[in-house]
Amino acid sequence: MTVLAEKGWHVEAPLRRGEDVRAAAAGVDLLLITTPDDAIRRVAQAVEPNEHTVVAHAAGAQSLDPLQPHPRRASLHPLTSVPDPVVGAERLRNGCCFAVDGDPLVTELVAELGGRAFRVAPEDRVLYHAAAAIAANHLVALMGQVERVAAQAGLPLEAYLALAEQTLANVRRLGPAAALTGPVARGDWATVARHLAALPPEEAAGYRAMADLATRLVAGGPSNTESLAEEVA
Numbered sequence: 001m002t003v004l005a006e007k008g009w010h011v012e013a014p015l016r017r018g019e020d021v022r023a024a025a026a027g028v029d030l031l032l033i034t035t036p037d038d039a040i041r042r043v044a045q046a047v048e049p050n051e052h053t054v055v056a057h058a059a060g061a062q063s064l065d066p067l068q069p070h071p072r073r074a075s076l077h078p079l080t081s082v083p084d085p086v087v088g089a090e091r092l093r094n095g096c097c098f099a100v101d102g103d104p105l106v107t108e109l110v111a112e113l114g115g116r117a118f119r120v121a122p123e124d125r126v127l128y129h130a131a132a133a134i135a136a137n138h139l140v141a142l143m144g145q146v147e148r149v150a151a152q153a154g155l156p157l158e159a160y161l162a163l164a165e166q167t168l169a170n171v172r173r174l175g176p177a178a179a180l181t182g183p184v185a186r187g188d189w190a191t192v193a194r195h196l197a198a199l200p201p202e203e204a205a206g207y208r209a210m211a212d213l214a215t216r217l218v219a220g221g222p223s224n225t226e227s228l229a230e231e232v233a
Helices: 002-006 037-046 085-092 105-112 122-152 158-174 189-198 201-217 225-232
Strands: 030-033 054-057 072-078 097-102 116-119
Touching: 002 085, 030 037, 030 105, 037 054, 054 105, 072 105, 097 105, 097 122, 105 116, 122 158, 122 201, 189 201
Parallel strands: 030 054, 054 072, 097 116
Antiparallel strands: 072 097
């Protein structure tokens, strides 16, 4: 990682797929496994254990168990979006949050990066990572739906980006429930039904799911799934 090198760490060249990893833990303080989740256990077992080396992974949904039999194990998962190496490096330099566990060396590493470390219990790792996927991946998927639906009305995605940015700013300032606006927040189910009637069938299911989630933010608001079905019918 170039960011670590900037902080004075000596970073060895990464080992690639198919290379011999048996001696990867020799002569280093930290070995970071950044393979897909399902490959972590296989790679860790292929590396000869070293009592002086911390072997860590960067998977958000995994506990330390896949790193056995290494005596010093850890994990650090950056809670940030990394669409490419350049953007990722910049975000790691700017106070990124990390979910950490295991050997305290990874907490020291986060501190040197100027980041913030927090611990997620092993039994909560999957839920933690699911929330991260919702916050990042699902948000992108929703904006993809915005792009498709807007295009059918003759508008570009660009027209809606400021609205999305303002909404996230409202969530940061007020919290999700207070930031909710629009027909669901007003209880205007007739408008929601008109939206559903106008949307192509392949887009309606996603809209309906989001409208159902929005009802959970309305204080004391009952689910309107049945009334929505009646309106659309």
